[in-house]
Amino acid sequence: MTYESFVASLAAPEPPPGISLVLQGLWYAGRQQWEPAHTLAQHTDQDQRHNWLHAYLHRQEGDAANAAYWYRRAGRSVFTGSLAQEWEQLVRAQPDISR
Template sequence: MTYESFVACLAEAEPPTGISLVLQGLWYAGRQQWEQAHTLAQVTDRDQRHNWLHAYLHRQEGDLGNAAYWYRRAGRSVFTGSLTEEWEQLVRAQPEIAR
């Protein structure tokens, strides 16, 4: 799957089948469905990709203290660009997305 095809599938009623929980969370986040995305981010706190998604979602919500905690758990610095830029970076960082 390419980044462009992932963005295009945001218009579908359901996320694509067979994608990771993190990419599903990003699909919901891309559709502004925060609760569904957050539920998927909380599935585990032992995976840095989940933790980065979790950080992004709390930053999106405006809870910067909580976001900072999850960035630390993800082994990342707090993102300083726009939410749109971070969402794109998160999507592109997923193994299912062709580089």
């Protein structure tokens, strides 16, 4: 799947079949559906991609302290660009997305 096809899938009623839990969470986040995205982010705290998604979601909701905790868990610095920029970076960093 390309980044462009993933973005186009946001118009569908459900996430594309067979994508990772993190990419599913990003799909819901891209549709401004915070709760299902957060549920998917909480699936594990042992994976840095889940933790980065979790950080992004808490940043999106305006909880900077909680976001900072999850950025640390993800081994990343707190993102300082826009939410849209971070969402794109997160999507493009997923192994499901072809380069």
